[in-house]
Amino acid sequence: MKRADLGEANPVLYHQSVPSFSMPEWATAAGYDGVVLDLQHGELGLEAACGILRSSPRRSAYTYARVGSLDPAPVLRLLDSGARGVIAPTIESRAEAVALVNAVKYPPLGGRSLGPSRPALYEGTSYTEAGNRAVSAIAQIETRTGVDRAEEIISTPGLDSIYLGPADLAVSYGLPGRGDWAEGPVREAVAHLREVTSAHGVTLGIYSGQPAYAAGLLAAGLVDYVALGIDLVLLNRAFVDTIAALDSARSPGSAA
Incomplete structure (x- = not known):
């Protein structure tokens, strides 16, 4: 997802941490543009993630997977199953950014092995060139060290996008682990990463659990895309709201 390819779109994704085949369909029906299959946290393993990817349309542009390490073996399987982006x-x-590109991209950009195990996954006369255009190498910056080294990371040839983890970044600055920072070092880091990514034609995304905060970042042009919410957190919120509505309706004096 290079900036030149994004146009005016601001994709909205969500994090999926459970092995559900139906959840991406429900999320898409609700208006989400894509999913981050989260193999770093939660219950989602490699086999289930590959199955979910194969059940998704081949041309789902924002079907991403976040891996737990830079081990190229699981990255290769996720890509061959249809992942359109890998977040490290x-x-x-x-x-580390070079290692990510090497795992995600075909030669000459990287060292991905050619194994077209899913038919018509990439469109183009050259399968490898089409694959390199279709698949995004996404580096997650979530520490103070990563921010300090932003220029060397973001200028890596073949890198497509930066994904900001604001809660972990806050912790690395000695702050509480929350994500909706309107000021202070985390907000300054967002602005700095916006400047560097813009200079290199790389997109910038961020995780947020707060719709209003995410909307403000998008409106200000500080990020290109957001991951808005985690499946289990969204379900928990729905459960809490539903029980609260029931309790309110059953309380004395409520309308019959």
Whole structure:
């Protein structure tokens, strides 16, 4: 997802941490543009993630997977199953960004092995060139060290996007682990990363659990896309709201 390819769109994704095949369909029906299958946290394993990817349309542009490490073996399986982007967490150096690109991109940009196990996954006369255009290498910056080394990370050839983890970033600055910072070092980091990514034609995304906060970042042009919410958190919110509405309706004096 290079900035030149994004146009005026501001995709909205969500994090999925449970092995549900139906959840991406429900989210898309509700208006989400895509999903981050989260293999770093939660209950989602490699086999289930590959199955979910294969059940998704081949041309789902924002079907991403976040891996737990830079091990190229699971990255390769996720890509061959149809992942259109791989997010690698806690990138703090140029070497780690290079390793990410090497795992995600075909030669000459990287070292991904050619294994077209899903038919018509990429459109184009050259399968490898089409694959490199279709698949995004996404470095997650979520520490103070990563922010300090933003220029060397973001300038890595073949890197498509930066994904900001604001809660972990806040902790690295000695702050509480929340994400909706309107001022202070986390907000300053967002602005700094916006400046560097813009200079290199790389997109910038962020996780947020607060719709109003995410909308403000998008309106200000500080980010290109957001991941809005985590499946279990969204379900918990729905459960809490439903029980609260029932209790309110059953309380003395409520309308019959």
